[in-house]
Amino acid sequence: MIYSKAKKRKLLVKLAYYFLENGGWAGSKEYSDTGKQPVSVKTIRTVFGNWGRMQSALAKYVPDLYKEILLAEEAVKAPKPKATPKPKATPKPKASAKPAAKPAVKKGK
Numbered sequence: 815m816i817y818s819k820a821k822k823r824k825l826l827v828k829l830a831y832y833f834l835e836n837g838g839w840a841g842s843k844e845y846s847d848t849g850k851q852p853v854s855v856k857t858i859r860t861v862f863g864n865w866g867r868m869q870s871a872l873a874k875y876v877p878d879l880y881k882e883i884l885l886a887e888e889a890v891k892a893p894k895p896k897a898t899p900k901p902k903a904t905p906k907p908k909a910s911a912k913p914a915a916k917p918a919v920k921k922g923k
Contacts, residue, residue, distance in 0.1 A: 817861045819875075825861060826872050828852040830879035838887025841865070 817825075832852050833839060840848075842865045846855045862868040873880045 822861060822871065823875055825853055825857070826868075826876050827879070829858075829868070830872055830876050830883060833883045834879065834886055837889070838883060838891075839869070 829852065836848075842855050842858075845851055858865065858868050862871055872883075
């Protein structure tokens with residue numbers, strides 16, 4: 815089935831609102847595992863070819879919603895406060911140098 819630009823835009827708007835509600839992008843595997851997606855992964859692959867082309871089409875045809883998705887994703891991925899580093903263990907003292915080994919064979923006899 816050939817999809818017109820109008821149908822593609824309708825699909826993109828549905829997808830954009832879905833991603834906005836869920837706080838940002840999801841990979842195709844995560845998207846299909848949710849079970850309540852507005853458009854099936856098979857349809858996305860049929861219409862756009864692959865997941866990356868769908869995302870670039872969103873950026874091209876629905877730029878305002880695309881920017882909102884990116885902002886929502888940044889809000890979800892806010893930097894976590896850094897944990898206090900653990901104190902380093904004190905190094906064990908190194909063993910003292912061993913005296914030079916004596917030759918096994920005695921010279922002179």
